[in-house]
């Protein structure tokens with residue numbers, strides 16, 4: 538009996554102290570450097586209900602960008618909200634032109650494998666024209682990474698191929 542009981546065991550190895558320069562008296566984690574690596578196949582299937590947000594995704598499939606507007610205080614929520622967070626009034630759907638200004642962004646060169654996206658992955662925070670709050674989604678089709686600038690005009694682009702989640706029905710691209 539022993540580790541042969543672990544059918545998906547890949548290896549057991551001794552990791553080096555990555556900060557040896559900071560440990561002149563020896564590795565304080567020496568007792569914990571023995572590392573087991575296993576292959577772990579994970580396959581989850583979710584049934585995911587989009588609830589009160591469903592109309593947003595249904596209309597994305599129709600190439601329309603919806604948000605919600607508060608009939609009481611007039612605030613337009615860039616990411617739709619069924620309830621106005623400012624005055625607790627039930628909102629109404631409102632179509633926007635799908636254009637806006639990228640007010641912030643982050644560029645990820647490493648993403649978790651499960652995301653199955655190409656890197657660099659650019660996440661844009663966009664002030665949509667006609668909305669009072671920001672909307673966050675991926676920026677694509679920007680060409681060279683040097684083209685990405687603060688306050689650049691962007692627009693919603695709609696998927697033309699089948700997608701695995703309605704969230705992928707849109708992305709941003711330079712306007």
Ligand SMILES: [Zn+2]
Pocket residue numbers: 607608609610611612621622623624625626
């Ligand atoms: Zn309100």
